[in-house]
Amino acid sequence: MKTFDLSRSTGNGHPDVAGFFDPRTFSVQYVVSDPVTKQCAIIDPVLDFDEKSGATATHHADELLAYVKEQGLAVQWILDTHPHADHFSAAHYLAEKTGAPTAIGGYVTDVQTLWKGIYHWPDFPDDGRQWDQLFVEGDTFRIGELEARVMFSPGHTLASITYVIGDAAFVHDTLFQPDFGTARADFPGGDAHQLWRSIQAILALPSETRLFTGHDYMPGGREPEWESSVAEQRSRNPHLAGVAEADYVAMREARDSELPMPKLILHALQVNTRGGRLPEPEANGKRYLKIPLDALEGAAWD
């Protein structure tokens, strides 16, 4: 199975994009680099977790670090597009290893408040202090000499953002590959209307923009893929091509009502609302995740 691919810079001001696929969670992690200055950002890194045994590991994060080293890159940013529900973020681990600042969308504080209640963490600071930078719509930053811009892209979660870096956009859970469709919008804080509007803003980018998605589910058993273009999405995405907002929302809500919760949502949010940190140990020195019973309603039975 293909788990790595390099999409080379298309010219001055545009990044090299290395994609790393995690077959366990179907997630794609990226190292986005400036070919001129060798500065890079890591986007949506995965901390490995086996929910059966409760074991964590850093195989995927270490693979990213090995690539960075081998290519002679310097990590300038560790970025998440949103607090993920299907895997643990390795942002905290990588920040400790590299010293680079972490960032996520500013509305993560609303996600923190929501889950602070579900997990019953009365003392949890839900002000986003777990990251070095909270980005909002229109914020800009640099990766070496590359210009990066933030689009607020809610709908899948209420804090999702898209990073536009040169001619590449990291859209994570908005659009998937054009042969698959779009992200679900039924998690706490999700909204199909908002997702539609966020997707329209992405499709308004120049048609040759390279789009890098956050997941691929390999429809029909094909090899994993994660790169498309605005033009391809406009013409081929079955959820979007020739579809009006009302029809999209009706399709999305009907489809979401048949989906069970992702198997790690209750595990993952308590790590990812903490910036990828595990919970503090109990008095016996051991760390425990908490699984609230009967706190999530409405999803199909798994």
Next chain:
Amino acid sequence: MSRPIVTHFFDEPTNTFSYVVQDPDSRACAILDSVLDFDYAAGRTDVRSADEIIAFVRDNDLQVEWVLETHVHADHLSAAPYLHETLGGQTGIGANITVVQDVFGKAFNAGTEFARDGSQFDRLFEEGDTFAIGNLEGRVLHTPGHTPACLTYVIGDAAFVGDTLFMPDFGTARCDFPGGDARTLYRSIQKVLALPEETRLFLCHDYKAPGRDEYQHETSVAEQRAANVHVHEGISEEAFVKMRTERDATLGMPRLILPSVQVNMRAGEMPPAEDNGQVYLKVPINKF
């Protein structure tokens, strides 16, 4: 020998068989190894499976005398408290539950409210204990190996073997959970195979097997002696232990082990709610 009426209930998500064992000469019955439905992804429980058993008991006008477990299961949550509350009877499990409670009480950092003395059950059974289901006599074999507390219930000509033997074409239970031991399992299985050869054996799980497309729940001592792929006659203890240990090393943990054991060590009760009224299960990180 008396011949109980045995009705099986299958839970496909966890491959588990629950049983209602009936005295043919009275209304008395026992329920063994019930399942509480659990959607781990959303953290939801349901009693659909237990309600099927309740409907069967009521439709047949049965009197539940026992709600029994063969062991602390690692693959499903027990519905014993719900059945006990709805239908009555006494709950029972093996006396070595206290060993399991001690191990998992520590692993889950359960509070002092969690008694490690088995007092959550009405009856703790030891080797050779007997009990009555109407006119039927039940007898207890201690059959550890899969867990330290595993029992086989011999009721008339039927034996409920829990996780010792599976169907002859599938083999035997794994022995790599905390407190499990392959040599111990081999010796427990020999006890089961020493029962009369026509003894009906009722299994706790079936996973099908290569070349077999249907789930099966019943076999006999004779069939197991002749054909069990792991322990048919002629397979030595040493050979079994080597096979079992090597095979267990290749197996991942069951999907529900962490939710299951913390509920089942409490006789199927949920942990106490936090002060917001919400119940939480715990997932120990990097412990197992």
